[in-house]
Amino acid sequence: MAATTAFSDLRHEIAGVPILDIARRFGTPTFIYESALIQQRIDDLRAFDTIRYAQKANSNLAVLDLVRRHGVLVDAVSAGEIGRARAAGYVPAGDPPPIVYTADIFDHESLDLVVEQGIHVNCGSPDMIAQYGERAPGREITLRINPGFGHGHSQKTNTGGEQSKHGIWHDQVGDCLALAARHGLKIAGLHMHIGSGTDLEHLSQVCGALERVALTIGTTITTISAGGGLPTPYRTTDQTVDIAAYYELWDATRRRLQAAFGHPVRLEIEPGRYLVAESGYLVAEIRAVKRMGSNTFYLLDAGFNNLARPILYGAYHPMSIAPADGATDRDRQAVVVGGPLCESGDIFTQTDGGVVGSRMLPIAKVGDFLVIERAGAYGFTMGSNYNSKPMAAEVMIDPNGNTHLVRSRQTFEDLIRGESIPAVDAKSPSL
Numbered sequence: 001m002a003a004t005t006a007f008s009d010l011r012h013e014i015a016g017v018p019i020l021d022i023a024r025r026f027g028t029p030t031f032i033y034e035s036a037l038i039q040q041r042i043d044d045l046r047a048f049d050t051i052r053y054a055q056k057a058n059s060n061l062a063v064l065d066l067v068r069r070h071g072v073l074v075d076a077v078s079a080g081e082i083g084r085a086r087a088a089g090y091v092p093a094g095d096p097p098p099i100v101y102t103a104d105i106f107d108h109e110s111l112d113l114v115v116e117q118g119i120h121v122n123c124g125s126p127d128m129i130a131q132y133g134e135r136a137p138g139r140e141i142t143l144r145i146n147p148g149f150g151h152g153h154s155q156k157t158n159t160g161g162e163q164s165k166h167g168i169w170h171d172q173v174g175d176c177l178a179l180a181a182r183h184g185l186k187i188a189g190l191h192m193h194i195g196s197g198t199d200l201e202h203l204s205q206v207c208g209a210l211e212r213v214a215l216t217i218g219t220t221i222t223t224i225s226a227g228g229g230l231p232t233p234y235r236t237t238d239q240t241v242d243i244a245a246y247y248e249l250w251d252a253t254r255r256r257l258q259a260a261f262g263h264p265v266r267l268e269i270e271p272g273r274y275l276v277a278e279s280g281y282l283v284a285e286i287r288a289v290k291r292m293g294s295n296t297f298y299l300l301d302a303g304f305n306n307l308a309r310p311i312l313y314g315a316y317h318p319m320s321i322a323p324a325d326g327a328t329d330r331d332r333q334a335v336v337v338g339g340p341l342c343e344s345g346d347i348f349t350q351t352d353g354g355v356v357g358s359r360m361l362p363i364a365k366v367g368d369f370l371v372i373e374r375a376g377a378y379g380f381t382m383g384s385n386y387n388s389k390p391m392a393a394e395v396m397i398d399p400n401g402n403t404h405l406v407r408s409r410q411t412f413e414d415l416i417r418g419e420s421i422p423a424v425d426a427k428s429p430s431l
Contacts, residue, residue: 007236010330010362011320011371014281015397019322022283022395023369027409029284029302029392031380033058035066036399037279038376042070045269047247050096054228054272055081057377062396062406063276064088073098075122075270079109082119092117096223096266102144102191104166106131122191124167126176133183141180142189142223145170147209166193170209173216186220193227193270200241203229207253214257223266224257226250230274234316234374273377280376282307282392283322286368287340295358296335300370303339303346305389307375308382311345314352321362322369330362337361337370341387348372380407388415 015034052073065088076082097120104124122142146167284302309315339346390410
């Protein structure tokens with residue numbers, strides 16, 4: 001484990017591009033992604049046989065295209081994510097599967113898609129095995145197993161244990177083997193994921209749990225997945241995971257299984273947040289500076305409709321000020337940072353449980369910009385139109401410093417598209 005570098009709370013550029021230029025050109029709020037940082041995080045994981053991106057973290061087509069061009073395969077959790085993967089250039093089938101559908105249920109549309117397009121399925125419930133087997137007998141599947149324990153940076157991101165809905169409970173494996181056999185399904189892979197933002201100690205426990213299940217299933221296993229959950233440092237005190245040590249743990253597990261089975265076993269890892277979180281910035285304009293008793297508030301034109309992590313589980317994001325006058329030094333003060341929404345919880349500086357906190361930031365005024373950093377994961381993908389606010393624009397900066405608009409800001413016409421007012425029957429009472 002190694003300490004991260006310190007964050008600066010006064011920022012003038014992102015990847016060499018002036019923030020003021022970005023704001024003037026694209027408006028605010030806008031998400032900015034550094035493609036070079038995504039590439040760097042991909043390279044961190046090259047020791048694994050397969051890197052499979054959990055696109056729920058950030059499913060912009062430009063991000064999907066970027067990771068695809070760097071040899072990363074993709075995970076999809078919905079019919080919409082399958083469609084996104086296809087639109088970004090992924091083909092439906094191959095060895096290893098370019099797209100894997102991972103879920104705890106099939107809705108009707110997703111079941112139709114995986115059957116018709118031959119997309120590999122990672123089953124998270126016995127019912128999925130039965131429903132898929134009835135439609136596509138004889139195919140290969142992967143099982144997502146809940147090992148009975150979990151861990152994460154928040155209870156809401158914990159995906160293991162009996163309070164989690166995810167995966168097949170570990171002592172139901174025998175029943176699932178019989179169910180798969182009844183439909184002629186071959187269990188070719190195993191997947192475990194215990195939570196997002198966990199640590200090496202808890203991640204390492206998954207190795208032993210998965211190995212035990214693999215030996216129970218037997219020689220049909222050709223792929224094991226370490227899942228995701230690699231932590232991202234958000235604070236100066238946060239630690240980074242020793243990727244080499246983590247790989248060695250999984251490689252040792254893989255080698256033992258290969259010896260037991262007498263054939264090669266492919267080792268996958270499924271990062272989401274790890275690949276994209278550090279690359280992302282949410283740039284917003286400060287539109288009001290308010291004194292409320294002992295508190296000073298910076299109120300932005302971005303709210304939890306743009307970045308929901310703080311209100312969902314008290315997530316911490318580093319923040320910086322981009323002065324509109326280009327100042328290189330300012331005094332600091334304790335401030336509460338909030339958004340424009342008519343909701344008391346629209347606060348970016350809160351802790352788990354909704355406790356409002358403050359942050360030491362440079363003194364700012366209306367027209368300055370605030371940058372919420374490490375916002376590349378679960379930002380736009382969790383966005384909403386609450387208060388009829390349009391979804392933010394998204395911009396990608398390539399390694400040459402060129403900026404690309406990869407999603408236009410929503411318009412009012414976008415907001416009401418698909419809505420309609422019923423025709424009024426003259427005999428009906430007025431509303």
